Amino acid sequence: MTGRPGYEALAPFFRIVEEGLSGLVEGADFFDTLAEDVVFEYVVSVPGYPRRVVGREAVAELYRGYGETMVLHSSDELAVHRDREASVVVLEYAVHGLAVSTGRAYDNRFVSVITINDRKITHWRDYLDPTAVFDAVGWPTRGK
Template identity: 45%
Template sequence: MPNPRYAAYEPAAPYFDLVRGVLGSFVDGEHFFDTMADDVVYEVLYDVPGWPRVIQGRTGLMAAFRGYVDNIALRSADRLIVHKTDDGHVVVLEYEIHGTILATGVTYNNRFCSILRIENRKIAHWRDYMDSLAAWNALTTQPR
C-alpha cells in the first residue's frame, strides 16, 4: 500500500518509480524521498522559472517537487541507461520523461542526465542536466 505521506506527489510517480527501481539495493528507503539523505543537495544545472538551482535537504526537495506536481503530470519515464561507478557510490542515470503541462494540456517530453552520489545508503548529492529548450517550449506553448 502506498505511503499516504506521498499521495500528493502521485503525478511524478513514473519518475520516482524509475529512480527507485534502478537504485535497487544501493540505497535504503521505499519511496524516492526516503532514499534521500536528510541533508541532500539537489543541484540543477539549468534555468527554469520557479525552480531553484540548488535545493538543500529532503524537506526542501519535497517542497520543490510539490510545485512540480501541481504543474506537470507524468505519464511515463523510460529510455533508461545506467552507469554505475565507484562500487555503486556514484550512479549516472540517463532517461526520458513524458507528461502533460496541467495548465495548458500541452505534451511535455524531456531528456535528463542525473549524477548521484550515494553515502551511507542514501543519496547525498544529485546533479541534474536536462533539455532546457524542451522544458521552455512545453511551458510556453499555448493550448491548441
C-alpha cells in the same frame, strides 16, 4: 514511489529512479532514500527554478507543487552508469507527460549524477532540456 500524498504527478519519475538505483539505496520511498542533509543541484534547468536545494524536506517541498505544472504519464530510456569507487551513479532517462496549463505534450530527457553514501543519496546533480519545458508550457509566447 512515494507514500506521501500529493506527489502522484511524479510517479513515473519515482519509478525510473527506483529502477536505476535498485539495490544501491534503502528507503520506504523516494524521499526516504535521501540523506537528511542531501544537496540537490539543478545545473541545467529553467528560469526561476532554484539552482541548489539542501535537505530532504526542502526537496520534498520543492516537488510538492509539481502536479500543478506537469503531470507525468511514463518514463523510459533508462541507462545506468556506475563508478563504484566514487559511489556515484549516473542515470540517463526520459519522462513523458502533459503541461497542465496548455495540455501540450511534455517529453524531456535527464541526466542525474547521484552520489550515494551509507545507502542514502547525499548529492544529486540534475541536467535537463529546458526547451522541452518551454515548448510544453508555451514559454516564451511566440509573437510577443
